[in-house]
Amino acid sequence: xxxxxxxxxxxxxxxxxxxxxxxxxxxxxxxxxxxxxxxxxxxxxxxxxxxxxxxxxxxxxxxxxxxxxxxxxxxxxxxxxxxxxxxxxxxxxxxxxxxxxxxxxxxxxxxxxxxxxxxxxxxxxxxxxxxxxxxxxxxxxxxxxxxxxxxxxxxxxxxxxxxxxxxxxxxxxxxxxxxxxxxxxxxxxxxxxxxxxxxxxxxxxxxxxxxxxxxxxxxxxxxxxxxxxxxxxxxxxxxxxxxxxxxxxxxxxxxxxxxxxxxxxxxxxxxxxxxxxxxxxxxxxxxxxxxxxxxxx
Numbered sequence: 001x002x003x004x005x006x007x008x009x010x011x012x013x014x015x016x017x018x019x020x021x022x023x024x025x026x027x028x029x030x031x032x033x034x035x036x037x038x039x040x041x042x043x044x045x046x047x048x049x050x051x052x053x054x055x056x057x058x059x060x061x062x063x064x065x066x067x068x069x070x071x072x073x074x075x076x077x078x079x080x081x082x083x084x085x086x087x088x089x090x091x092x093x094x095x096x097x098x099x100x101x102x103x104x105x106x107x108x109x110x111x112x113x114x115x116x117x118x119x120x121x122x123x124x125x126x127x128x129x130x131x132x133x134x135x136x137x138x139x140x141x142x143x144x145x146x147x148x149x150x151x152x153x154x155x156x157x158x159x160x161x162x163x164x165x166x167x168x169x170x171x172x173x174x175x176x177x178x179x180x181x182x183x184x185x186x187x188x189x190x191x192x193x194x195x196x197x198x199x200x201x202x203x204x205x206x207x208x209x210x211x212x213x214x215x216x217x218x219x220x221x222x223x224x225x226x227x228x229x230x231x232x233x234x235x236x237x238x239x240x241x242x243x244x245x246x247x248x249x250x251x252x253x254x255x256x257x258x259x260x261x262x263x264x265x266x267x268x269x270x271x272x273x274x275x276x277x278x279x280x281x282x283x284x285x286x287x288x289x290x291x292x293x294x295x296x297x
Contacts, residue, residue: 031059031061033079036083041053042069043068074086076094082119088208105128111132117148119141137185138169141164144161144164155167158180159181160180170190171190
């Protein structure tokens with residue numbers, strides 16, 4: 001088993017550069033988060049750039065395609081404190097991210113092509129659901145944690161904790177608000193009813209997400225723990241002031257103007273502490289013994 005390389009490069013301070021006005025057509029990659037922990041050699045392909053290995057501390061950008069092999073895993077932290085754990089043999093595109101900490105508005109959308117993922121909502125999801133597009137469905141996750149498995153013709157999403165998760169396909173939407181319930185759909189079909197997964201049925205997905213599943217603090221979440229990044233962002237209350245991160249504020253909740261700005265991450269790495277994006281009630285954990293982080297209250 002490969003040893004996960006811990007995250008040690010992220011600082012709690014986020015600086016925002018003034019808008020840079022360049023020549024027409026000039027493209028600037030928009031930093032939207034950071035690689036906080038990895039196993040193996042996951043890769044990232046930013047728009048109009050060559051593919052590179054995502055080592056700990058490398059920024060990820062809007063439009064980047066992240067791919068993992070059979071022995072790879074990755075854990076990403078977005079600038080609002082949202083955390084995305086990516087299993088082996090997975091692919092996801094970071095379509096859109098915009099966050100204005102002063103206006104308390106933001107927008108985050110990804111396209112999951114294949115693999116298993118766990119998303120822990122940060123400050124954006126308190127007001128605007130995070131959107132996940134798969135080959136067979138569209139998911140929304142508001143204020144909580146969800147795990148979803150994506151295959152070419154099937155999507156299964158488990159609601160771990162939070163306000164609401166929805167799955168939409170073929171013009172029909174299934175809503176889940178009870179922790180521990182899941183919904184599935186096949187390509188070209190409407191979502192099925194929400195139901196509890198059979199005991200032990202999530203073990204394979206957990207194993208793909210966490211090399212050391214079942215041991216508190218192990219795996220990508222445990223490695224991200226030491227950064228303090230989520231505590232400095234999603235750990236803040238919804239009314240905490242702050243600069244624009246990742247781009248201009250959307251016109252209204254759920255309507256983004258597109259990515260912009262060019263924030264930097266600075267300051268020394270923070271050791272110790274826990275990856276816990278805010279205090280809150282302990283969630284009902286259907287993840288077969290793995291310790292799930294808690295969402296922002």
